[in-house]
Amino acid sequence: MSTVPSVAVALRNILRVDQVLTEAEELERYSHDDAEWAEYALPLAVVLAESNDDVSRVVKLAAKAGIHVIARGAGTGLSGGANATALSVILSLERMTAVTEINAAERYVVAQAGVLNNDLREAVAEEGLWYPPDPASHRISTIGGNAATNAGGLCCVKYGVTRDYVLGMTVVLADGEIVSLGHRTAKGVTGYDLAGLMVGSEGTLGIITELTLRLLPLAGREQRAVIGYFPSLQTAGDAVADVSRAGIIPSALELIDSMCLKAVDEWQGLGLPENADTLLLATVDETGDTGSALADRIAEIFAAAGSLDVRRGADGSGEGSEIDDLFLARRLAYPALERLGPVLTEDVCVPRGAVPEMLRRIQATAAEHDVVIANIAHAGDGNLHPLIIATEGDDDVKVRAKAAFDQIIRDCLDLGGTVSGEHGVGLLKLDGARDELGPRVLDLHRAIKAAVDPNGILNPGKAF
């Protein structure tokens, strides 16, 4: 087993010594993302890249040595997409945090892959600009990881996902060459949309080191919130379907159940309400009378669908309000539940009209397999995140949890959905992806992967 030291030595020859980690504890820490249940091995080494050239040199070395390169942002992924293989180098981009250019007139930002989503949002906000994609992890996840997984978030229901904001990128290919894909102009159709292909490819086709992201003006929106307190998951699901049928596009429409609220409250002590089974948190961001009328209509729909109570948030309601706390609870739900035990995170997307039925089936699945399933959802997109919690921690509950996980995927496909709405396939959804895509489309994936990464060194075994 002379590979381990020789790879580390070779890496230290092309980088600074402190950029190459090999201690057992470090290898363990970088060996997997937040999908605890997905398989992983310890990598041969961890590299902390600081430039495009660093990434290029590492990939060239790995290509020569036949070693896998697995790019990693902050490791907040929920599908095992950044998990290490036994013959891999984990290439962390966390040190590539430069915001290179903010262009207010052209409304784009150029930033390195390791910039945290929220840091990017704050940097562009100072120039009066807005980067919409807002995964719940936005304070801890990187824009490179967001792009590699085509991350969604709360505002996608109106503003779209990461891919909708990627104009161009710098990518290190499987042979270590550094290329630019895409463009910085508002439009462009020169050649294939290879930048778009890289987005969501989970580091299997190239390593995104820098992104040019489209921005919107920060001004011109007014936030109004409508909170519905529902007696059951299904009545909340009905309200979601009704909002869609009414032709309303809210700027967020989130669902959170009492189990999530309780877990957050026990952790953070926010004093969250206990008088409902399920909450819907809706926002609209149109200005003036338009926004006001839209919020009224959502409130009416919530009431008609059976909401026990409907509350309205004032324009630009300050921090610390009940509504802000509820949105904070939504964002904290996942880490709060993780405190209770290993969480197997689902991420399925069904047609909006199928949300009530899907929620019904999730409850049935929880009962059938005797597991605890909490629910958060980007309900307005039909994107549900049943969180299967292994409170006991024994092997049996894990087996039952996995069975529930698989049942939810089958139900999602049965209802015309897709097995991953925004977390990516990684390792956890490989079977589901195969079922959804079918053999010929899988062949197409393999052919493209082989064309772009002929030796299969970039994050092999993930994404499809």
Added chain:
Amino acid sequence: MSTVPSVAVALRNILRVDQVLTEAEELERYSHDDAEWAEYALPLAVVLAESNDDVSRVVKLAAKAGIHVIARGAGTGLSGGANATALSVILSLERMTAVTEINAAERYVVAQAGVLNNDLREAVAEEGLWYPPDPASHRISTIGGNAATNAGGLCCVKYGVTRDYVLGMTVVLADGEIVSLGHRTAKGVTGYDLAGLMVGSEGTLGIITELTLRLLPLAGREQRAVIGYFPSLQTAGDAVADVSRAGIIPSALELIDSMCLKAVDEWQGLGLPENADTLLLATVDETGDTGSALADRIAEIFAAAGSLDVRRGADGSGEGSEIDDLFLARRLAYPALERLGPVLTEDVCVPRGAVPEMLRRIQATAAEHDVVIANIAHAGDGNLHPLIIATEGDDDVKVRAKAAFDQIIRDCLDLGGTVSGEHGVGLLKLDGARDELGPRVLDLHRAIKAAVDPNGILNPGKAF
């Protein structure tokens, strides 16, 4: 040369006789799109496909015979992307005009590739839905062609291009297999974005036979127009850059010069104004006070940039108004100029801030090469369409026009632009695309093309 009849005979064996055209006049008519100056040969036959199975059978036959298959919608392309090669079958999708499903609750439409853009818009409007992409050709171009070229249009400045509305598609691959790509849910990240890769690939990776397109609600917008009459291209260009710098996103921001206006007026007799060198046509579609305030700001910017006159259109101004006539003139500019002689259509996209400089260079190019260049532009996107007109029709003017065409491409790249904003590369922009993409990214294109279409039968020689 027994190939010709044998191919036609073989095609007639797998289709109805009337679906296979071989008359010289028919071959000529289907042999090229609207890019008259791009090369083309007569195809071996023209097939009028009526189903996915028809397309599949034709591709299988062509694959076996080693014949090229060139898919074609309405033939309104402006880059030669649908032009025939000598060993090709032109596969027209014009008979595939079914709108299969309009789903108001999920806001999508499923339609065959041969549906005209405008027919689709009208069909979904009856259900209270809106399909935004609106190329100037929307009355005569198909959604399949729009997708194959990732067509833009007037509303892209606010609402994005065709790719932004493609959720999924049915594609016939190079081996004749029929596959589904993408999804019908609001979000989905399962596998690579192969639907997105097909969009804009100009029929070189697969033949799109059916599309699932995302829709928006039709209601909730109010149209307001602001027309600026400018003394020069540059002052109009300045106004465009100023609108962008002010953080305003209009729902359209079109530029049209006096030559275009005059050509349309002589053709259609609309009584268009003659008191300006260049017009900017802006619309905003926000409702109420918000829309009104936005239109005010645009009017102020136009005036400050040197507009001789600024006129405002009332909400929902009826047909036949001056403003409607001006937008009609914008849409008719291309066919109107074609009446004056062969038109070499440019389609470059530069940063919005570079619009004034690019317009200045275009004028200099016209003078230098002694050609007539009229200008229309989706100015708000920086997407310019200089129309080089060979009024004399002799070979010398064509040579000068081509030199001007190349100069404009060089200037566009020099200003940080892309050689095709929305028409596609086809044949006319191959050199420019090669310059823009660079050798390594071109290799990537070739590798993907070879992986997906190993025998190179799908529209070879186009797009990159």
